[in-house]
Amino acid sequence: MRLSRYFLPVLKENPADAQIVSHRLMLRAGMIKQAASGIYSWLPMGFKVLRKIENIVHEEQARAGHIPIQMPILQSADLWRESGRYDDYGQEMLRMQDRHGRDLLFTPTAEEMVTDIFRAHVSSYKDLPLTLYQIQWKFRDEVRPRFGVMRGREFYMKDGYNFDLTKEDAITAYQRHFVSYLRTYERMGLTAIPMRADSGPIGGDDTHEFLVLAETGESEVFYDDLVTVNTLGNQDVDFNDANQLQGIYDEWTSLYARTDETHDEALFNEVPEDRRRVARGIEVGQIFYFGTKYSESMGANVINDQGKQVPVHMGSHGIGVSRLLGAIIEASHDDKGIIWPEGVTPFHCGIVNLKQGDDEADAACDGLYKALTAAGLEPLYDDRKERAGGKFATMDLIGLPWRITVGPRGLKNGVVELTSRRTGESEELSPEAAVARVVEIYANH
Ligand code: P5A
Numbered sequence: 001m002r003l004s005r006y007f008l009p010v011l012k013e014n015p016a017d018a019q020i021v022s023h024r025l026m027l028r029a030g031m032i033k034q035a036a037s038g039i040y041s042w043l044p045m046g047f048k049v050l051r052k053i054e055n056i057v058h059e060e061q062a063r064a065g066h067i068p069i070q071m072p073i074l075q076s077a078d079l080w081r082e083s084g085r086y087d088d089y090g091q092e093m094l095r096m097q098d099r100h101g102r103d104l105l106f107t108p109t110a111e112e113m114v115t116d117i118f119r120a121h122v123s124s125y126k127d128l129p130l131t132l133y134q135i136q137w138k139f140r141d142e143v144r145p146r147f148g149v150m151r152g153r154e155f156y157m158k159d160g161y162n163f164d165l166t167k168e169d170a171i172t173a174y175q176r177h178f179v180s181y182l183r184t185y186e187r188m189g190l191t192a193i194p195m196r197a198d199s200g201p202i203g204g205d206d207t208h209e210f211l212v213l214a215e216t217g218e219s220e221v222f223y224d225d226l227v228t229v230n231t232l233g234n235q236d237v238d239f240n241d242a243n244q245l246q247g248i249y250d251e252w253t254s255l256y257a258r259t260d261e262t263h264d265e266a267l268f269n270e271v272p273e274d275r276r277r278v279a280r281g282i283e284v285g286q287i288f289y290f291g292t293k294y295s296e297s298m299g300a301n302v303i304n305d306q307g308k309q310v311p312v313h314m315g316s317h318g319i320g321v322s323r324l325l326g327a328i329i330e331a332s333h334d335d336k337g338i339i340w341p342e343g344v345t346p347f348h349c350g351i352v353n354l355k356q357g358d359d360e361a362d363a364a365c366d367g368l369y370k371a372l373t374a375a376g377l378e379p380l381y382d383d384r385k386e387r388a389g390g391k392f393a394t395m396d397l398i399g400l401p402w403r404i405t406v407g408p409r410g411l412k413n414g415v416v417e418l419t420s421r422r423t424g425e426s427e428e429l430s431p432e433a434a435v436a437r438v439v440e441i442y443a444n445h
Contacts, residue, residue, distance in 0.1 A: 038145025189341025
């Protein structure tokens, strides 16, 4: 993409209404525009990152064997009356009527809808296990929408639902989601710590929230510092191997990590004092096991191998896809702007032409652009007739992890400059070597 032809409405000034850095930077970098309280339009660069995050989620869901579907945003109130949640959900649920006076609602989550699909089409244990998921817009009429996409009213969520014959199988599904989520967040360059939490209006006994540590986080968390160095890394996970999933789950949950809702001071005090941490975190996902809560009330049964009708065991699992943009920026920025992890960056590499209109510089930039594109990467070429300072400031603000700077002086010596946004370190290389380096960096992402 050439910046002169892109739509990147960056703001020079700090927007007055943005209280936290991710919200400020998303507005300044022209990623989102507020449409109403807690409701946003996604401008090209914001939309691009949203899609990247969504793709990672899809890829990791496929790896875990989960099947994508798409359920409607507007749902019939009658379905929600079956579970009792139409009345229980309270004012967070946005309700409306159609022209015939029928009650509808904007989906805040979709346990009822997916259970309805299940009961219509599945009747035998032979069709289990099954996990269906979607990535879909949700609406919750939050009392205090704030911090931009972090606590929106309209937000984008991955929501998955497992159906299993027994509690034991459903616990395996829970652990499979647990491990799959660890992988998903790691690919986004995040450390998201699973913490024992409270299940709220979704219901159930077992639940973990995944939290990214950040001072601006809305949850208070208590943990053993050893959990922060845990990684899955390149560990080869077989998502069909229940023992392996259990092993990874046990390893992660053996260390103390809880939100304030389930915090237990006595247990926490058993953690060696120098490892006890009290901090704040952003909840980027949550998984639940709630057994037969929905299947019993809605009649989602299967015939088991004894020929008996039994309600299925279920859980649901959510990732805050739109919230993740805010969380990633909170975790990765400096005073100049965003620093995108390679896994989610909107463009792989910036190209800055220091002397637009200079034949040699223009030709070198075109060459870099073509070579990076041919290698399957997306460069963003700042081909505007702007001062170098302005171009660097824009690149730093929008946070592409790598930048190649091209100027007549370097070209005389046959070199361009490759700069890391994260470290600020630069290296002089031939244009070919610079392309090769960038290609190599992205080979693992
Ligand atoms: C799990 C999937 C559920 O709704 N039902 C289906 C379960 N869980 S949850 O924890 O309530 O939400 C899942 C994730 O969605 C994000 N989230 C939000 N993001 C932005 N703005 C909001 N107002 C908002 N509310 C929830 C969180 O990341 C949460 O973990």
